[in-house]
Amino acid sequence: MTTAIEKKKKKMGSAAKKEALTGYLYLLPNFIGFLIFIALPIVAGFFISFTNYTGFKAPSFVGFSNYAKMFNDSQFKAALVNNLVYSLTSVPLTILAGLLLALLLNKKLPGQSFFKTVYFFPNLTSMVAIGCVSMLLFEPTQGPINNLLQFLGMSADHLPKWFFSTKTALLTVVLVVVWKQAGYYMILFIGGLKNIPPHLYEAAKIDGANSWQTFKNVTWPMLSPTTFMCTILCIIGSFQIFDIINVTTEGGPGRATTVLVFRIYKEAFTNTKMGYASAIAYFLFLIILVVTLIQWHGQKNWVNE
Amino acid sequence: MMTKQKTSAHYKRNQKAFTVTRFILSLLVAFIMIVPFVWMVSASFKLNTEIFEYPVKWIPEVFRPDNYDKVWNKINFPTYFLNTLKLAVIITVTQLFTCSLAAYSFTKLRFPGRDKLFLGYLATMMVPWHAIMIPQFIVVKTLNLYNTHTSLILIHAFSAFGVFLLRQNMLSIPDSLHEAAKIDGCGYFRTYWSIILPLTKTGLATLMVLTFNNIWNDYMGPMIYLDSDKLKTIQLGLALFKEEFSADYGAIMAGTVCSIIPIVIVYAAAQKYIVEGIAFAGVKG
Numbered sequence: 001m002t003t004a005i006e007k008k009k010k011k012m013g014s015a016a017k018k019e020a021l022t023g024y025l026y027l028l029p030n031f032i033g034f035l036i037f038i039a040l041p042i043v044a045g046f047f048i049s050f051t052n053y054t055g056f057k058a059p060s061f062v063g064f065s066n067y068a069k070m071f072n073d074s075q076f077k078a079a080l081v082n083n084l085v086y087s088l089t090s091v092p093l094t095i096l097a098g099l100l101l102a103l104l105l106n107k108k109l110p111g112q113s114f115f116k117t118v119y120f121f122p123n124l125t126s127m128v129a130i131g132c133v134s135m136l137l138f139e140p141t142q143g144p145i146n147n148l149l150q151f152l153g154m155s156a157d158h159l160p161k162w163f164f165s166t167k168t169a170l171l172t173v174v175l176v177v178v179w180k181q182a183g184y185y186m187i188l189f190i191g192g193l194k195n196i197p198p199h200l201y202e203a204a205k206i207d208g209a210n211s212w213q214t215f216k217n218v219t220w221p222m223l224s225p226t227t228f229m230c231t232i233l234c235i236i237g238s239f240q241i242f243d244i245i246n247v248t249t250e251g252g253p254g255r256a257t258t259v260l261v262f263r264i265y266k267e268a269f270t271n272t273k274m275g276y277a278s279a280i281a282y283f284l285f286l287i288i289l290v291v292t293l294i295q296w297h298g299q300k301n302w303v304n305e
Numbered sequence: 306m307m308t309k310q311k312t313s314a315h316y317k318r319n320q321k322a323f324t325v326t327r328f329i330l331s332l333l334v335a336f337i338m339i340v341p342f343v344w345m346v347s348a349s350f351k352l353n354t355e356i357f358e359y360p361v362k363w364i365p366e367v368f369r370p371d372n373y374d375k376v377w378n379k380i381n382f383p384t385y386f387l388n389t390l391k392l393a394v395i396i397t398v399t400q401l402f403t404c405s406l407a408a409y410s411f412t413k414l415r416f417p418g419r420d421k422l423f424l425g426y427l428a429t430m431m432v433p434w435h436a437i438m439i440p441q442f443i444v445v446k447t448l449n450l451y452n453t454h455t456s457l458i459l460i461h462a463f464s465a466f467g468v469f470l471l472r473q474n475m476l477s478i479p480d481s482l483h484e485a486a487k488i489d490g491c492g493y494f495r496t497y498w499s500i501i502l503p504l505t506k507t508g509l510a511t512l513m514v515l516t517f518n519n520i521w522n523d524y525m526g527p528m529i530y531l532d533s534d535k536l537k538t539i540q541l542g543l544a545l546f547k548e549e550f551s552a553d554y555g556a557i558m559a560g561t562v563c564s565i566i567p568i569v570i571v572y573a574a575a576q577k578y579i580v581e582g583i584a585f586a587g588v589k590g
Contacts, residue, residue, distance in 0.1 A: 020416035022493045027422070030407035033463030038429050041440035048440055055443070104331055109324065111331070117576065118335045121342075124568050124579070126522035128540045129561045132547050133345045136554055142357040144344065179337070187583045240435055243524045247544050261435045268439050269529060278439050285436035292431045 049278035059275065066279035076280060078255040079263040082170060086259060087238040090174045094234050095227065097178055098185025103219075105186070106193045116190075120183035127180075131247030134176045138162035163249050166256040173244060173257060181237075185230050192226025193219070225299075232295040236288055260284050342565075349373070349558035356554050372559035376546075381534055382560065385542035390567075392454055392538065393520040396461045400516050401509055404467035408505075409497045411468065412475040413483045423472075426465045442529060452532045460530075461520065467512050470585060474508030475501060511582040514575045521567060539564050 049066055053059035070076050101119055105112055122130070137145050140161040149159055162172045196219065204214045242261040245251060251258040251266075260280065268277035343363065348356045349372050350365045376382045410416075411423050441460055450456040478501060486496045502509070524540040531537055537545075543560050550556060572579065 016415070019414050019493075023410045023414035023416035023419065026406040026410035026414070026493075026497070030403040030463050030468060031422075033403065033459065034426070034429075034465065036444060037441060037460050037463060038432075038437070038465065039425070041437040041444060042429060042432055044440035044443070045437050048443070053443075055446075101334065104327055104334070107327075109327055109331060111328070115331045115335055117572075118338050120580070121572065122338060124518060124522075124572055125565050126524065126540050126568075128522075128524050128544050128547075129564050130341075132543065132557050132561045133341050135547075136348070136356070136558070137341060137344065139357070142359075144357070144359075144361055147357075147359045147361075183338070184583060187580055191584050236433070240433055242435070246524075246528075247547065264435060264439070265525075268442075274439055274443070281436045281439055285432060288433050288436070289431065 045278050045281060048275055049282045051275045052273075053275040053278075054272050055274050056272070062275065066276045067283075069276065070279060070283065075255070075258065076263055079258040079260050082255070082257060083239060083241075083259040086170060086174060086241060087235060089171070090177055090238050091231060091234045093174065093178045094181055094185055095230055097182035098230065099189050099223075099227070101182055101186035102189030102193055103215075106190060116186075119186055122180045123184045125180075127243035128247050130176060130180055131244045134172075135163065135248055138172060140164055164253060166253050169249050169253060169256040173241075173248070176244060177241070181234075185234065188230050188233075189223070189226060192223050195226075196222040228298055229295070232291060232298075235291050239284060239287055345558050346562055348555060349562050351555055353552070353554050356558075369555075372555040373563075375553075375556045376559045376563060380542075380546060380560075381537070382539075382542060382546075382563065384535055385537050385539045386563070388454070388536060389521060389539040392457055393517050395454075395458055396520050397513055397516045399458065399462040400464055400467050401513060403463060404512065405471050405502060405505065405509065406497065407468045408471035408475055409501055411472050412478075413480070413496075413501065414493070426468055430465050430469065438525075438529065445530065451530065452536065453530075454536060456530045457523075457526055460526065461516075464516070467516070470512055470582075471505060471508045473585070474505045478504050507578070507581065510575065511578045511585065514571060514578045515582045517571060518568065518579070521571075 048059070050061060050063060051059035052062050052066075105115055105119075109115070137143055140146060140159065143162075145162075146159045150156060160168050163169050200218050200222065201214065204218050209217065240261055241259055242265065245257050245259060245262055246265075249257045251262050261284070264277050264280050264284065267273045267280065271277075344361070347361075347363050347365055350368045350370070352369060352371075355362070355365070411419060445451060445456045445460065450459065482500065482504075483496060486500055491500070522540060523538070524544065527538040527541040528544075531541065543557075543564050546560055547557050
């Protein structure tokens with residue numbers, strides 16, 4: 001009897017061993033690549049940020065001087081300020097636009113799915129393509145947008161110069177990005193609206209609430225987890241803006257549209273200051289880490305009620 | 306009774322007015338969303354002198370294919386196009402294969418350290434690519450892969466997000482199914498290939514479309530890793546073209562139209578999966 005059980009145990013053991021080996025084996029192709037091209041760079045970047053690595057000669061350790069240098073570097077400071085301004089304008093506008101589009105299409109409407117398809121489409125196209133088109137649409141002297149403004153009565157000397165003026169360049173980027181990504185957040189908001197239990201709306205109707213009261217007391221509070229998540233996603237995305245700026249303004253005019261990733265790119269690949277660029281990159285990571293931690297905290301303590 | 310009927314009729318009329326208002330607003334927004342693309346297509350068939358004519362002629366008086374001719378025959382656009390297609394297909398296929406194998410291992414097989422390893426995968430998902438692009442570049446350069454397509458294939462093929470997405474999909478497959486296959490003497494690979502994968506179709510399709518779209522639209526990756534003109538991708542080619550021929554508006558628009566067409570095709574064919582993928586990215590947060 002005991003021998004039979006022992007035998008069985010031994011057999012199970014070898015089967016479990018085989019399963020474990022298979023498990024490791026199947027993980028391997030992905031894991032090796034993951035280790036070399038994702039995990040290793042994450043660790044290496046941290047160390048590089050404390051060196052004067054240029055990509056050509058052997059690096060030496062420079063302590064915190066890259067990080068100290070950042071806050072004396074007017075280029076970096078301009079990029080940080082621009083990026084904050086960009087985030088503070090593009091995030092609320094995107095969230096508002098996404099929410100309004102979702103509310104517009106939430107209830108039954110003729111052509112509903114057609115509208116959804118159209119609103120989402122710009123989000124799939126590349127920033128390079130959108131940059132190329134918007135450069136022409138916003139052309140200051142003869143572009144169709146300024147032509148329209150002139151037609152609507154704006155005098156020729158007051159027409160905005162869009163991408164070509166230090167005052168309006170960043171705002172133009174914001175406008176284009178909000179236009180492009182509103183549809184993405186619309187999809188997320190529509191998902192959130194679907195999750196609101198219908199009986200709450202029935203109760204509000206019985207209580208005689210009007211549309212605004214229903215929105216304020218039912219939709220908005222019930223939607224708060226979605227709004228929170230969308231805001232976090234949008235903030236994280238706003239610190240990674242690069243493509244459209246590189247295609248349209250290249251950080252200019254002057255420094256009007258330099259942002260963090262743009263600085264990282266320039267320092268690393270134009271000035272070949274890999275060490276210094278890594279310090280900025282880690283600073284960027286830190287910002288995103290803080291936002292992510294806020295999200296985790298928020299999801300635990302507030303949203304999942 | 307009378308008043309009730311009256312309010313009900315009133316309510317219905319209100320509802321109808323509300324729907325009509327919403328419909329008109331929706332049309333207006335649709336116009337704003339679509340009009341830049343219409344303008345782009347229309348400009349791509351015009352001479353440079355006609356593009357900024359006011360009022361805008363939405364349908365060109367004469368359709369001139371010259372811009373397309375220029376883009377396809379005088380510039381390396383066909384090469385860029387094929388390069389991007391090649392990269393997108395290879396990366397998508399490798400990603401689907403390695404990620405689904407890893408996800409299968411993470412969900413259905415038991416081995417020591419499994420959950421810790423998965424947590425490690427999850428943790429790297431919050432590191433933005435821009436934060437690691439420099440050390441990644443150094444790794445690629447050390448491996449002598451700078452200015453090759455292999456570099457882009459390798460940095461994109463092992464996505465933690467892909468493993469996560471497919472794992473979520475596979476979690477909904479009951480373990481009993483896997484056990485039953487095992488008892489029937491079905492080997493691990495056959496179980497993965499002919500039982501698990503067919504049941505993960507939605508996840509695979511979603512990952513496929515998202516990856517294809519990402520690679521097609523990728524600009525910064527090719528910009529950092531590719532130097533030779535014959536290796537360049539469509540976004541990189543388009544950006545350089547725009548810089549070099551900044552006054553040749555019509556040709557730039559023709560190039561842009563060409564770069565967008567494959568995306569339109571993918572969207573038309575797989576809209577459902579794209580929307581699903583977006584919703585998933587939201588849940589993941």
